[in-house]
Amino acid sequence: MLKNYITIAYRNLMRNRVFALLNILGLAIGIACAIIIYMYVRQETSYDAFYQKADRTYRLTMDFKLEDNLDSNARSSLPIFEKMVREVPEIEQSTKIREFNQAFIQYENTKLEEKELWYADEHFFQIFNQRFLHGTPVNALSKPNTIVLTESLAKKIFGRTNVVGKTLKVDENKTYQVSGVIADVPYNTHFRFNGLVSMVSLYKTDMYKRWRKCPDCLRIYGYVALKSNTNFNATQTKIKNLFKEETSNGYLKKVALQPMLGIHLTSKLNGEIQANGNLQFVYTFSAVALLILLIAAINYMNLATAKSMNRAKEVGIRKVMGSYRSQLIAQFLTESLIVVYVSLIGGALLVDLLVPLVSQIAPQPLSFKVFDRQFFFLLFLGGTVLGLISGLYPAFALSGFKPVKVLKGKFAHQKSAVNVRKGLVIVQFTISSVLIVSTIIAYQQLRFMQDQSLGFKKDNLVAVSLSTDRMQQKARVFKQELLNNSQVKSVTLTTNVPGSWTPSRNYTRFVNQQTNDTTTIIVPTHGIDYDFVNTMGLKLKQGRDFSLQNATDTTKAALINEAMAKKLGWQNPIGQRVANFAIKGKIVGVVSDYHFRSLHDKIEPTVYQLMPRKEYYQFALVKVQGKNLSSTLSFIESTWKKFEGNRLYNSFFLDQNFAKQYRADQQREILFVAFATLAIVIACLGLFGLAAYTVERRIKEIGIRKVLGASVANIFKLISYNFIVLILIANVLAIPFSYWLMNSWLRDFAYHINISWWVFGVSVVLVGLTALLTISYQTIKASLANPVEAIRYE
Incomplete structure (x- = not known):
């Protein structure tokens, strides 16, 4: 039939x-x-699903609230994370990671920049299982000064993958031994990396010891795998009760676990590791x-x-x-x-x-x-x-x-x-x-998003990466060298550039001089140098800019944007007191609002301050003339090489970098x-x-x-x-x-x-x-x- x-x-x-x-x-x-x-x-819906414990792996998140400002963060603090791991028996394994930042890697004649290096602790592979080509996951990150490379990065550096035991230099002053080589990490994960440096390397440093004593310092990403058949809601309630004291008396309002499988499509927290998808x-x-x-x-x-x-x-x-x-x-x-x-x-x-x-x-x-x-x-x-x-x-x-x-x-x-x-x-x-x-x-x-005025003059702005300790220490000398060229209109230093901004959020206290009212909120703080307002083409709405003539500006002065002034509700914020981790002084100026990120996001109330330490500066922003661009760019690069020799030079136009967001x-x-x-x-x-x-x-x-x-x-x-x-x-x-x-x-x-x-x-x-x-x-x-x-x- x-x-x-x-x-x-x-x-x-x-x-x-x-x-x-x-x-x-x-x-x-x-x-x-x-x-x-x-x-x-x-x-899109399979992100992180390839991990064996994906369905019971969670990320620790922390919410802070000051006044009406809620700051939900993907990062967590060491004391809170360690207490949770210690006190919650339903946790089977835990691990923590931290960004390494852009690194300069050297091996013999090979030199390259790598942006995807991370610190990871010795338990990382118990949760994030990887396929090892060489070495074993058991001890790969258990010793200080060791590094695990992906197959692609190993081939870039050594030309092959069987390199366990080889040593390489990172940022010229750190030596690491290769303890393992793994297959490249699949694309569909919220955490992609090319290399993992053992976090054990940090354990004895003063910086790490300070982190362990600071419950508000969000310095890590913490993950846990719960035991099989654990009731997640009951565990979440237990964690809530565990931190009842911390969330009742301070700015910390919530400590919670976030399912890893939902991060890519549903998580929109501050401090995300990478741009997530859109459900x-x-x-x-x-x-x-x-x-x-x-x-x-x-x-x-x-x-x-x-x-x-x-x-x-x-x-x-x-x-x-x-x-x-x-x-x-x-x-x-x-x-x-x-x-x-x-x-x-x-x-x-x-x-x-x-x-x-x-x-x-x-x-x-x-x-x-x-x-x-x-x-x-x-x-x-x-x-x-x-x-x-x-x-x-x-x-x-x-x-x-x-x-x-x-x-x-x-x-x-x-x-x-x-x-x-x-x-x-x-x-x-x-x-x-x-x-x-x-x-x-x-x-x-x-x-509309691409053509909308950003609030700053993005044309002919060149960002030069200051990724080494030497360049950060010599940043202002580098700046003066550049200003000797008539094609360079102005130069400034900054911790971030528009289009690539991950804001540093800090507790900031504002005091109204007339009423003595105090407002403490978590706000983005942007580290800048002299001439930032001029170089970016911003407008001073009130007050003055930072000035070399005012020696105390480094620690006793701050600028705020219009959004911050509006949030505070002060008609005249000039002279009002401000204090955070780096400054304790007064607001000296209000600058016009501008978009640091794409038009997907609102302009945030922001505090601008001079950096107390030169190593905080990550970029030099160079405003150049529109003519003779090729020769001007060559001049900037050759000036860089006076300080860094043959180290890889990295620069980009700000307008092109901003456009990448779209x-x-x-x-x-x-x-x-x-x-x-x-x-x-x-x-x-x-x-x-x-x-x-x-x-x-x-x-x-x-x-x-x-x-x-x-x-x-x-x-x-x-x-x-x-x-x-x-x-x-x-x-x-x-x-x-x-x-x-x-x-x-x-x-x-x-x-x-x-x-x-x-x-x-x-x-x-x-x-x-x-x-x-x-x-x-x-x-x-x-x-x-x-x-x-x-x-x-x-």
Whole structure:
């Protein structure tokens, strides 16, 4: 029986090649889009899942609250972490890590900069299991001055991986012995690294001893693995009770465990290790995949039911010959499944061709393995479900024909079937219109973020990394050397630069001189040098800038931004007292607000201060003339080499560095545009098929009208009118839904556009023109055909 179904299905598809091809092409494109989106979603939702204890691994987080300012942090302090590990018996293992910062690595003639080095304690591999190529995880980080390298970094330094026992220099004054080499860390983890330095190296330092005595000093990231079958909520309550005293009497308000598996998509804490993903985008792309598949499935339903007249006699004869309705349904579903399975093959081939291109655009590289057992099973299962859903309505509609009426030639298209087809076309183009509107608004928002004034003059600003102890000590001498060049307008030093800012947040106390009211809050503190305001092109709103003429500015003066002044609520903050870890003095000036990070984030109230120690400065900001850029950049580099010799020089333009923050947004926008375009293409393939069938069904009517004097324009209007009405209805339905959808999306941005009504007009025009062009070929072809041939038809 199945063989018979397949044979009949094959013959029918061959008999209607054009419609079969339209169906297969539309489904193949839809399936390819869905597979690519599925790969992205699976990768986003699988972060850290490859660790053996991932489902019971947690990160310690700490919340502080001062006044109305809540500071939720991914970092934790050593005393709090150690007390928790000591007092909570449900904890099976624990480990702590800390960033090493950018390092200069030397081995013989090899010299390179490495940004992904971290300190990790001796228990790290008990929680974060890695595949060791050389060495063993047991003692890899148990001794001071040892380092574990990834395969890639080992090859960069040594040219091979079997290097256990070799020594290398880091930052010229530290020597480490390689104790292990591991396989490269997978991309889908919230903590990527290229090398791990033993934290044991820090245990005897004065700095580490100070950290152990400071419960408010957030210096580590702490992780624990709970014992199997532990009740997480009960453990969370136990931790809350354990720190009841600490959270009741001070600024610390909450100590809690955060599931590691949720970090990438749901965690938005201060001090995150790297930029996390966006759960909203995962939902959005998942919805787009389903909508594209729905459009492709609607194509099949529409074309299958539209061709029902051609198969009415076949159904009638089969019923007269004794076929049951269930057998006819099975036959039509088999036909649907064959179309979908062929489309699956086409879709998989398309994905194989497109993955390398998409990986260059996507926020992260994608991998496609069609012969992966799990993927193959999901593909087959998904294809079967799609085939059944697509074929179910046509199967029931076709199998329901009355044989007597059909064989007597009294069969006519059921009004209900026609209405269903119209409804499905409306659904298709409503989805397409929503996608077009969403794409335009998303593009506008991206352009708004990129073009918005940042509050500082970013052009011709060069940031030079001061990554070595020598350069930090000689930073001001380096600054003076640069100022000797007439092409250099100004130079300043800073702890951070816009676009790469991880703020240092500190307890800061403000005292109103008039009322003696005290406000203590945790605020970002930005270490700057003289001439920062001038070099950045900021405006002094009140007071003065730091000055070399005021020797006490180093420890007794601070600048604040407008947001800070507004938060404090003081009309005149100049002269009011301020104190934190480095200064105890007065506010001497208020500078204009500017964006240190992307427009995803609000401008934060910030304190600016001179650094008491030169090693805090990480960058020199150099404002250069717009002319002779090449020679000026060469001068900056050669000046650097006077101090650092052949050490790798690292500089970048500030505007380019700031723009990098929007790279993920740009990549998502490109993908969204591509998927929206493909959705419209698939919808138009179905519309093309329906137009072709409409012309075929009304060919005699068209011929008679032409004989009676109808013009090409009349015929075009006759065929196109119903389709255009459906497209307009679809656009009307799409407008309120897309407005609500994108308004909700824009609320997640700190700064965003207002939706303009012309966007919906553009969508109507685009969809209308696309639909007209799609059906024009068939209608014009019918209009120009010889009417005699049409009348002789059948």
